[in-house]
Amino acid sequence: MATVNYPIEQIREAFPALQRIENDYFAAYFDGPGGTQIAKTVIEAMSNYMKNGVANLGGESPTSKETEAIVHQARESVATLLGANKENIVFGANMTTLTFRVARALCKAWGDGVGNIVVTEMDHHANIDPWISAVEGSNISVRTIQVDAQKKTLDYANIEASITEDTKLVAIGLASNVIGTINEVVPIIRRAKEVGALVALDGVHAIPHFSVHFNDLGADFMFCSAYKFFGPHVGIVAINEVVFEQLAQFKLEPASNEAPEILETGTINFEGLVGVTEAIEFIASIGQGNLLREKLNSAYKQIMVYEEHLAKRLRDGLGKVDHIVLYQADEQVFKTPTIAFKVIGMDSKLVCHYLATHYSLHLEYGDFYAKRLVEKLAVADKGGLVRAGIAPYNTVEEIDRLIEALQHLRKYLHV
Numbered sequence: 001m002a003t004v005n006y007p008i009e010q011i012r013e014a015f016p017a018l019q020r021i022e023n024d025y026f027a028a029y030f031d032g033p034g035g036t037q038i039a040k041t042v043i044e045a046m047s048n049y050m051k052n053g054v055a056n057l058g059g060e061s062p063t064s065k066e067t068e069a070i071v072h073q074a075r076e077s078v079a080t081l082l083g084a085n086k087e088n089i090v091f092g093a094n095m096t097t098l099t100f101r102v103a104r105a106l107c108k109a110w111g112d113g114v115g116n117i118v119v120t121e122m123d124h125h126a127n128i129d130p131w132i133s134a135v136e137g138s139n140i141s142v143r144t145i146q147v148d149a150q151k152k153t154l155d156y157a158n159i160e161a162s163i164t165e166d167t168k169l170v171a172i173g174l175a176s177n178v179i180g181t182i183n184e185v186v187p188i189i190r191r192a193k194e195v196g197a198l199v200a201l202d203g204v205h206a207i208p209h210f211s212v213h214f215n216d217l218g219a220d221f222m223f224c225s226a227y228k229f230f231g232p233h234v235g236i237v238a239i240n241e242v243v244f245e246q247l248a249q250f251k252l253e254p255a256s257n258e259a260p261e262i263l264e265t266g267t268i269n270f271e272g273l274v275g276v277t278e279a280i281e282f283i284a285s286i287g288q289g290n291l292l293r294e295k296l297n298s299a300y301k302q303i304m305v306y307e308e309h310l311a312k313r314l315r316d317g318l319g320k321v322d323h324i325v326l327y328q329a330d331e332q333v334f335k336t337p338t339i340a341f342k343v344i345g346m347d348s349k350l351v352c353h354y355l356a357t358h359y360s361l362h363l364e365y366g367d368f369y370a371k372r373l374v375e376k377l378a379v380a381d382k383g384g385l386v387r388a389g390i391a392p393y394n395t396v397e398e399i400d401r402l403i404e405a406l407q408h409l410r411k412y413l414h415v
């Protein structure tokens with residue numbers, strides 16, 4: 001079997017939270033798309049940094065020099081993770097705040113210019129609203145690439161018409177945080193570049209699951225968040241150096257005049273950056289190779305095979321339960337192991353409550369801030385969707401517990 005060499009025991013030992021026992025069960029976390037558990041090495045490295053003495057940048061104390069080295073290292077590790085250059089990497093509070101900041105800066109640079117920006121119905125609102133709110137009151141209108149509700153993918157037929165000569169920016173996610181659909185961004189980036197538009201990729205849901213290469217993709221921005229990949233709450237954006245100039249006008253006085261620091265507002269989260277580097281090391285530790293990128297690529301391959309094995313088991317299992325409706329694209333569409341469903345005749349909040357209290361299975365419900373998608377799928381009522389997000393630390397036992405728990409739910413249903 002393809003997953004035979006996957007070091008699941010070693011991976012589970014790396015997460016202290018997996019030792020948590022509730023109702024005689026080990027707590028099973030299927031809420032990774034909302035935030036994964038944090039690796040022990042991340043927790044320890046962050047705590048050690050704080051225990052050893054801290055300082056701000058630019059001082060003469062050893063702790064200041066150590067902190068400078070930490071920032072430097074984090075930029076390098078993230079650049080390797082994202083396939084970017086370290087000069088491209090900007091840190092901030094979270095993805096939404098960074099997107100908000102970048103969107104305002106860009107809009108200021110566009111001034112009185114006329115044109116449009118393009119968002120999608122598939123995306124999390126963090127990659128929609130900052131752009132819409134930035135262009136409000138300007139001469140720039142908003143276009144939307146729609147979701148094909150039947151196929152549960154973007155409506156690719158819509159793209160040529162949406163991205164035109166006067167398009168300034170296209171904002172698109174790499175993968176849906178609700179139904180897992182991986183968007184075909186390559187032709188979209190190609191089309192955007194044909195017409196001279198910028199491209200902002202939301203990599204928040206993708207980075208925990210598959211390898212990306214910012215420089216090869218040729219986009220201008222790629223956002224992600226370390227708390228979705230076993231680290232702390234730190235937002236990250238890789239920015240094409242050519243674009244930095246357009247953003248520079250929005251600089252605040254305390255920021256450096258140099259990229260990438262020019263976009264970092266105030267003092268960044270040093271202890272968080274220690275954790276970001278360790279989170280990337282944790283992913284790499286699953287793989288083999290000499291260089292960090294090689295280890296990461298190898299790790300991602302193993303993670304993908306393992307997660308897909310679990311996802312298939314869950315999809316197949318739930319597919320046989322007649323009071324469950326799955327919301328997912330066809331088999332040939334690439335997906336992350338994020339599985340959305342509804343239990344016929346029961347509010348999704350209640351489903352999650354039942355799973356958590358009886359089986360220590362932790363799933364989330366609602367629209368996951370991808371409101372437009374959930375509305376398009378016509379599932380916004382009765383608590384929205386239930387989402388099972390599979391992470392590298394989930395197990396076959398947990399998948400089977402989930403399927404069984406959902407089968408048992410039948411006795412509470414009036415269907």
Ligand SMILES: Cc1ncc(COP(=O)(O)O)c(C=O)c1O
Pocket residue numbers: 033034094095096097124126127173175176177202204205224225235
């Ligand atoms: C796909 C996606 N994009 C953006 C965000 C927002 O990220 P942050 O919480 O770092 O602002 C999330 C958070 O759930 C997400 O899932």
